[in-house]
Amino acid sequence: MEKITGGVTAPKGFLAGGLHCGVRASQMKKDLAMIYSQTPCTAAAVYTQNKVYGAPITVTKNNIANGMAQAMICNSGNANTCNADGVEKAEAMCQMTAEALGLSPEDIIIASTGVIGAVLPLEPIAKGIKELAPQLTADGGALAAEAIMTTDTKAKEEAYTIEIGGKTVTIGAMAKGSGMIHPNMATMLGFLTTDAAITTPMLNKALKLAVDDTFNMVSVDGDTSTNDMVSIMANGMAENPMIEAEGAEFEAFLTVIKEICTSMAKKIAGDGEGATKLMECTVNGAPTTPLAKAIAKSIITSSLTKAAMFGADANWGRILCAIGYTEGDFQVDTISVDISSTKGSIHVCENGAGVAFDEEVAKNILLEEEIHIQVELNQGEGTATAWGCDLTYDYVKINGDYRT
Amino acid sequence: MEKITGGVTAPKGFLAGGLHCGVRASQMKKDLAMIYSQTPCTAAAVYTQNKVYGAPITVTKNNIANGMAQAMICNSGNANTCNADGVEKAEAMCQMTAEALGLSPEDIIIASTGVIGAVLPLEPIAKGIKELAPQLTADGGALAAEAIMTTDTKAKEEAYTIEIGGKTVTIGAMAKGSGMIHPNMATMLGFLTTDAAITTPMLNKALKLAVDDTFNMVSVDGDTSTNDMVSIMANGMAENPMIEAEGAEFEAFLTVIKEICTSMAKKIAGDGEGATKLMECTVNGAPTTPLAKAIAKSIITSSLTKAAMFGADANWGRILCAIGYTEGDFQVDTISVDISSTKGSIHVCENGAGVAFDEEVAKNILLEEEIHIQVELNQGEGTATAWGCDLTYDYVKINGDYRT
Structure with a gap:
């Protein structure tokens, strides 16, 4: 190829x-x-x-x-x-x-x-x-x-x-x-x-x-x-x-x-409307692949996660929140989350709870144009990747009056 | 009472x-x-x-x-x-x-x-x-x-x-x-x-x-x-x-x-984050009440509809779009939609297709702080009301860096 x-x-x-x-x-x-x-x-x-x-x-x-x-x-x-x-x-x-x-x-x-x-x-x-x-x-x-x-x-x-x-x-x-x-x-x-x-x-x-x-x-x-x-x-x-x-x-x-x-x-x-960043979210270790897909989509669709990405804010609690409201049967206390870009990687969540990380390092990673969110559920073989973008002022501007 | x-x-x-x-x-x-x-x-x-x-x-x-x-x-x-x-x-x-x-x-x-x-x-x-x-x-x-x-x-x-x-x-x-x-x-x-x-x-x-x-x-x-x-x-x-x-x-x-x-x-x-308007959406004539609820929530949750409300834009096609992606069994070619506020009411959609309306009158209605969207499915007795708000620059601002 x-x-x-x-x-x-x-x-x-x-x-x-x-x-x-x-x-x-x-x-x-x-x-x-x-x-x-x-x-x-x-x-x-x-x-x-x-x-x-x-x-x-x-x-x-x-x-x-x-x-x-x-x-x-x-x-x-x-x-x-x-x-x-x-x-x-x-x-x-x-x-x-x-x-x-x-x-x-x-x-x-x-x-x-x-x-x-x-x-x-x-x-x-x-x-x-x-x-x-x-x-x-x-x-x-x-x-x-x-x-x-x-x-x-x-x-x-x-x-x-x-x-x-x-x-x-x-x-x-x-x-x-x-x-x-x-x-x-x-x-x-x-x-x-x-x-x-x-x-x-x-x-x-x-x-x-x-x-x-x-x-x-x-x-x-x-x-x-x-x-x-x-x-x-x-x-x-x-x-x-x-x-x-x-x-x-x-x-x-x-x-x-x-x-x-x-x-x-x-x-x-x-190139999503108003986007400044590409968000790529990979979910591994889900009980099934359809569930991995649903979780990955839930994360990249969450308005709060998208707005945090725009602000380069490592607010991983919103990622956990979006995982948690995904429909389906899975545990949340074995989940770990990493966030990465070309500037490096940080581990922000382990066993469903926060771990200490350097906010300055996180900010530096999140200021890049392509952000990767890796979620590991530790519950099976299901895997999926979804793509989204950040939620920005310009999205609102473009859609506040699209027709004129 | x-x-x-x-x-x-x-x-x-x-x-x-x-x-x-x-x-x-x-x-x-x-x-x-x-x-x-x-x-x-x-x-x-x-x-x-x-x-x-x-x-x-x-x-x-x-x-x-x-x-x-x-x-x-x-x-x-x-x-x-x-x-x-x-x-x-x-x-x-x-x-x-x-x-x-x-x-x-x-x-x-x-x-x-x-x-x-x-x-x-x-x-x-x-x-x-x-x-x-x-x-x-x-x-x-x-x-x-x-x-x-x-x-x-x-x-x-x-x-x-x-x-x-x-x-x-x-x-x-x-x-x-x-x-x-x-x-x-x-x-x-x-x-x-x-x-x-x-x-x-x-x-x-x-x-x-x-x-x-x-x-x-x-x-x-x-x-x-x-x-x-x-x-x-x-x-x-x-x-x-x-x-x-x-x-x-x-x-x-x-x-x-x-x-x-x-x-x-x-x-x-x-009082939603950044909101300038309350959106109230009433769905009548749905095959069932749970379906009426799902449709009403789909409309008030649609980012595109919310952004149009912020811009006081009577972009009713986005309302139809949000109705259409609601899960469940119903027809779309009998749907009518009205939008109203204290400034009056306009009929924007009949039998699932657009009807002519005065854009200036629509703008005037939509500039109010409380907007009502009435959807009639003409397919049964199901009825529901949902509440939401517009999507604004300030929502993005508040959530771009909530933690700091």
């Missing part, structure tokens, strides 16, 4: 692009992204579990029910959710994209992100799609990654290569997500592309396994969005022997998918 | 007081509160469901296992939680209080609130208890209410009278709580006193019923504290016929207990 530069256009046969069409007010901000594969792809996606979900989710589910896709269209600035005419408009966007690319509407994956409950203006999108389709290029991944951003401060893309069956397989990805982030199944938006040859069932399986341990372990604010989706398209142009079942080749593919999803998940957490 | 002035010393036979003993650094801040009944009381309490819980919880549970109590001691500034010697010290505090008041240690309800995991300094408390016991008075309720505050900006006390069996029964209460507030069973600290004659089982029943719909429906930040507790002591000095079973007299008692708990719950939510 090797990390390379680039994103969704790194794998063979994928073109992409992005531009400003007018859904967002500022002409400086791109708001329409498109990805196209030169050949048909097997496709899979995972979606939000919010009972209120966007029209694009409904339409994408229908379109990839046959396990195939060939292009992706996504607008930012408007979620097309809680709109009476939402599905109709999402279908129209697919129709327009299909026409512009010479495909049928069922070949299109569609996504939208932005304000919920605002009517989607179709005119600028119609114009944008016509303009964008002829502009797609084999190095347009970065433009697409930029066009799906909302309050994100950085575009997020990644690419990896791996040898499978004697062929070099490339996997690319882009993602967005900054607020309303507490995915339950998928997260915000993630789009993966690969030139691997892999069947739809195995692609589905790899995506689900990877997302559960990566995107689904991120929280910015505890709010599960209505439009979360992670999709993957595989066009087979790497010419590896078709991955049709579990085995060494599927494992290799899964490993790189997990790696790329982990990397994107960390980027999303670190 | 009549609201009167005063708090825990309003009922006959209760004395109270509060002073600064030295657990908190600032001499301007009281940190030790005591309540004493001139006669033995039936007693009941409900406690946090956090698996990490304070030593005072353990000790109070033991002490009132016999259904009786006669005094209460509480310090602020230190939670006495996650300390290896916590139970020992909480027992010592009960012993000292018992000695100072001529009682036995099992007559004492004990509570602590403040930093988790800091060793409790017993010396100032020992000195404080000796000093405080002789100072207790029949109008000292306000001093006690002040001494249990931490980041609270206002002392919280209430008193009501009601006729039961031809006698005037008085019920008083004080509470504290401002951050780490998302009670699951009890909340922060609430202390109720009454001169009603009521058996321990009926007192327990009344308290549990009242707390479930009041204190347990408040959230400031989604963090369930380790030290939540609400207790009640009833000394019988009103000389009403003993309430021994359900019936009109129990119902009357329960009504006033619920009223006083509702009032305290709203005070706690409105």
Whole structure:
């Protein structure tokens, strides 16, 4: 496995692009992204579990029910959710994209992100799609990654290569997500592309396994969005022997998918709305892995722990508190906690009670931009990692009046 | 039922007081509160469901296992939680209080609130208890209410009278709580006193019923504290016929207990850390009442909804989003939402989709200090109300470095 530069256009046969069409007010901000594969792809996606979900989710589910896709269209600035005419408009966007690319509407994956409950203006999108389709290029991944951003401060893309069956397989990805982030199944938006040859069932399986341990372990604010989706398209142009079942080749593919999803998940957490720090929390020794996951998420979701991180305050009692209110059966009197960063590590809690530590050393560790919290329960083999960010003045500022 | 002035010393036979003993650094801040009944009381309490819980919880549970109590001691500034010697010290505090008041240690309800995991300094408390016991008075309720505050900006006390069996029964209460507030069973600290004659089982029943719909429906930040507790002591000095079973007299008692708990719950939510507004959310027409409760709590806990309230932004899509990620079986396409305050009311959502409204009118409504969110599911008879507050810069400031 090797990390390379680039994103969704790194794998063979994928073109992409992005531009400003007018859904967002500022002409400086791109708001329409498109990805196209030169050949048909097997496709899979995972979606939000919010009972209120966007029209694009409904339409994408229908379109990839046959396990195939060939292009992706996504607008930012408007979620097309809680709109009476939402599905109709999402279908129209697919129709327009299909026409512009010479495909049928069922070949299109569609996504939208932005304000919920605002009517989607179709005119600028119609114009944008016509303009964008002829502009797609084999190095347009970065433009697409930029066009799906909302309050994100950085575009997020990644690419990896791996040898499978004697062929070099490339996997690319882009993602967005900054607020309303507490995915339950998928997260915000993630789009993966690969030139691997892999069947739809195995692609589905790899995506689900990877997302559960990566995107689904991120929280910015505890709010599960209505439009979360992670999709993957595989066009087979790497010419590896078709991955049709579990085995060494599927494992290799899964490993790189997990790696790329982990990397994107960390980027999303670190770029959480208003965030100044990435928080990584690892829980070991839990009675079960689901419980380890629940505890890790409880910690990185706790507003009090997040605010303490912002203040570089080693207030470990809040970590214990967040562990304690996690649902499930476990003991608290065997728990130990360490906090670390590139500046070192401190042991703050042993057997569920505090141990003496140097506050100055702790402060110095917590002033770094990436903080690791290690929790050891000493009660089994369950292990998990979750990612979050600190709670800051800027989170409140961004969300106090997001719509204007 | 009549609201009167005063708090825990309003009922006959209760004395109270509060002073600064030295657990908190600032001499301007009281940190030790005591309540004493001139006669033995039936007693009941409900406690946090956090698996990490304070030593005072353990000790109070033991002490009132016999259904009786006669005094209460509480310090602020230190939670006495996650300390290896916590139970020992909480027992010592009960012993000292018992000695100072001529009682036995099992007559004492004990509570602590403040930093988790800091060793409790017993010396100032020992000195404080000796000093405080002789100072207790029949109008000292306000001093006690002040001494249990931490980041609270206002002392919280209430008193009501009601006729039961031809006698005037008085019920008083004080509470504290401002951050780490998302009670699951009890909340922060609430202390109720009454001169009603009521058996321990009926007192327990009344308290549990009242707390479930009041204190347990408040959230400031989604963090369930380790030290939540609400207790009640009833000394019988009103000389009403003993309430021994359900019936009109129990119902009357329960009504006033619920009223006083509702009032305290709203005070706690409105005085949430950094809060500028009280949010009251009522859910009607849910398939069941537990589901109505879950939805109401989901809305008032949503960071995005809370931040929008701070910004006086009628971003109702965030309310729909928070409804949608509530666990349980219900439909979202029949939901309507109204937002109101003393400045009027706006209808923002109908059948799960947005309706046109005047943003200026909405802003004007949302600039008030008490905002009501009414959700109608149109799916049954389930109904619930929850209370919360907005998410502000000051919440982050207070919690970014609480310990210093």
